[in-house]
Amino acid sequence: MQNTNHNQNSLSKYVMVFLITAGLFATVFYVSNSLTNRKLAELNTIQNNISTDLLSAEAQYSLLGELDCSQVSTTVLSDQLNELSKKIEYLESSSGKSDELTQLEKQYSLLEIKEYLLMKAVTKRCGQKSVFILYFYTTSENCS
Amino acid sequence: MDSIFNAIFYAFTFCAVYVEIFFLFTFLERRGEIVTKLDDRPDRVYPSVTVIVPCWNEENTVQGTVDSLLGLDYPKDKLHIMLVDDGSTDNTWKVLQGFTETPNIQIFQKENGGKHTAMNLGITHATTDFIGCLDADSFVTPSALKRMIPYFDEPDVMAVSPSIIVDDPKRHIEWAQKIEYQLSVYIKKMLGLMNGIHVTPGPFSIYRTAVFRNLGLYKLAHKTEDMEIAYRMHEHGYRIEQCHDAVVNTKTPPTIYKLYKQRLRWIYGFINNTIDYRRLLFRKKYGTFALFTVPAGIVSIFAASYLFIFMIYSWGKILIQKILQIQAVGVQASASPHFSFDWFFVSTHALVFISIILYGFVFLSLLIGSKMATGKFRPSFAMVWYIVIYSIIAPVWIISAIWNTVARRETAWR
Numbered sequence A: 001m002q003n004t005n006h007n008q009n010s011l012s013k014y015v016m017v018f019l020i021t022a023g024l025f026a027t028v029f030y031v032s033n034s035l036t037n038r039k040l041a042e043l044n045t046i047q048n049n050i051s052t053d054l055l056s057a058e059a060q061y062s063l064l065g066e067l068d069c070s071q072v073s074t075t076v077l078s079d080q081l082n083e084l085s086k087k088i089e090y091l092e093s094s095s096g097k098s099d100e101l102t103q104l105e106k107q108y109s110l111l112e113i114k115e116y117l118l119m120k121a122v123t124k125r126c127g128q129k130s131v132f133i134l135y136f137y138t139t140s141e142n143c144s
Numbered sequence B: 001m002d003s004i005f006n007a008i009f010y011a012f013t014f015c016a017v018y019v020e021i022f023f024l025f026t027f028l029e030r031r032g033e034i035v036t037k038l039d040d041r042p043d044r045v046y047p048s049v050t051v052i053v054p055c056w057n058e059e060n061t062v063q064g065t066v067d068s069l070l071g072l073d074y075p076k077d078k079l080h081i082m083l084v085d086d087g088s089t090d091n092t093w094k095v096l097q098g099f100t101e102t103p104n105i106q107i108f109q110k111e112n113g114g115k116h117t118a119m120n121l122g123i124t125h126a127t128t129d130f131i132g133c134l135d136a137d138s139f140v141t142p143s144a145l146k147r148m149i150p151y152f153d154e155p156d157v158m159a160v161s162p163s164i165i166v167d168d169p170k171r172h173i174e175w176a177q178k179i180e181y182q183l184s185v186y187i188k189k190m191l192g193l194m195n196g197i198h199v200t201p202g203p204f205s206i207y208r209t210a211v212f213r214n215l216g217l218y219k220l221a222h223k224t225e226d227m228e229i230a231y232r233m234h235e236h237g238y239r240i241e242q243c244h245d246a247v248v249n250t251k252t253p254p255t256i257y258k259l260y261k262q263r264l265r266w267i268y269g270f271i272n273n274t275i276d277y278r279r280l281l282f283r284k285k286y287g288t289f290a291l292f293t294v295p296a297g298i299v300s301i302f303a304a305s306y307l308f309i310f311m312i313y314s315w316g317k318i319l320i321q322k323i324l325q326i327q328a329v330g331v332q333a334s335a336s337p338h339f340s341f342d343w344f345f346v347s348t349h350a351l352v353f354i355s356i357i358l359y360g361f362v363f364l365s366l367l368i369g370s371k372m373a374t375g376k377f378r379p380s381f382a383m384v385w386y387i388v389i390y391s392i393i394a395p396v397w398i399i400s401a402i403w404n405t406v407a408r409r410e411t412a413w414r
Helices: A011-062 A073-097 A097-128 B002-033 B062-072 B091-097 B115-125 B144-153 B171-193 B209-215 B225-235 B255-275 B284-329 B350-374 B381-406
Strands: B048-055 B078-084 B105-109 B130-133 B139-140 B157-166 B207-208 B239-250
Touching: A011 A073, A011 A097, A011 B002, A011 B115, A011 B350, A073 A097, A097 B078, B002 B171, B002 B255, B002 B284, B048 B105, B048 B115, B062 B078, B062 B091, B062 B139, B062 B255, B078 B091, B078 B115, B091 B105, B105 B115, B115 B130, B115 B225, B130 B144, B130 B209, B144 B157, B144 B207, B144 B239, B157 B171, B157 B209, B157 B225, B157 B350, B171 B239, B171 B255, B171 B350, B171 B381, B207 B209, B209 B225, B225 B239, B225 B255, B225 B284, B239 B350, B255 B284
Parallel strands: B048 B078, B048 B130, B078 B105, B157 B239
Antiparallel strands: B130 B207, B139 B239, B157 B207
């Protein structure tokens, strides 16, 4: 007793379903990539804003001799850097390492150092009590 | 290393989505063939059918099973029922003896030898052109047999299976199985359209007697004789159909452990029957069964195992990182605790979209199955319950079945 042909699937059906599935996956990867790139662009914007704010704070400090210490804002920069670090960490864990992300991490580290130096000077000048915790990224598997 | 794991993960999800699209494609392509064949012409001649009910310790359900057979809307002189007690240790034999005086019922008692031996005893005594099997915990609906017989008008159809649905679910685990069985109605109908059905289940599959005369009786076959006979039929080019509108209700395992035992036996049977019949795989001669059904089953077994282990590994990694973080800097509490939603932290990983697509297809399949089984195209909370429960426990019985195969450990019936 032989199978009747009308119950068999043609090769073209297998191929067509494969192409549909491949097209679906290609679309998914394209959309995911685009959205990740938008997030990187957002991080760049945040980074640029922080740079500008840091310059502004440094200029303020330079003029400190003629200004009241209470007018030097210190917490806003820390909050912005904190937000940036969370987003960089999230993007790294969700999308993995990339050249753009590594560059962002370098820039973040430099901004963090600049902020630390500024805050150290302000603390000394204005007699504030501050605790400094610095986070750094590494490409090594093991930090020890 | 992570990139290799991810690549394998994507390969398995690709296969899963492929299978879902394949079934949907078949459904759209051939939905015109999903018709009821109930043909109640007064001049239609119905053939004689013997239905065998193998029993082992079924004192609570066999009465209902036999009553449902006696309630079939089918010419009484054309329906023969054989009740075979396979060495029960409870009151099953006593219940069966209550049918001694019923004209079209024969009862047999034998030493325990397994379900296949009980079936074979019935087959060797049958004189009709059609033979069916009904598990002693299942109940046919009155029109089931009349709906199935017209499928045999096509001379190359050698067996027909019905739609099996869960009888009177009460517990969450039974509701989850109800959804699973509804999904099976859809899957099996699609496979039936392509002659790709790989199991003719115990609850009311009907065969031409010629199947057993030509191919031999049931075998032990790793306690999945209903699967092995289907494999054997495909090896000989026999056609198996599914009658989606012939409904049989069945009792299902009421606890997670009993469900685990049952599915362990099924998956172990699939793996080992596939090994026994590996010569058929990927050969065009054996059609959809060899090119799609069985390969998809093999891939799904490894995919489910891998994805489960991958998930445990990923969650474990996150948990360890969190523990290390807390050990280093303590639990971080915000000075002004508040919740603010930021779209940035919504995952846009490809995995998330693929998971949404995959579960979307599963949900669509559940709806189509629900429509075919109950006539209603309606979502239910039980569908969510099914996805959640089976995502967690199905990989466990799959991995156990693989292990039992590797370790050559036989599975128990119950």
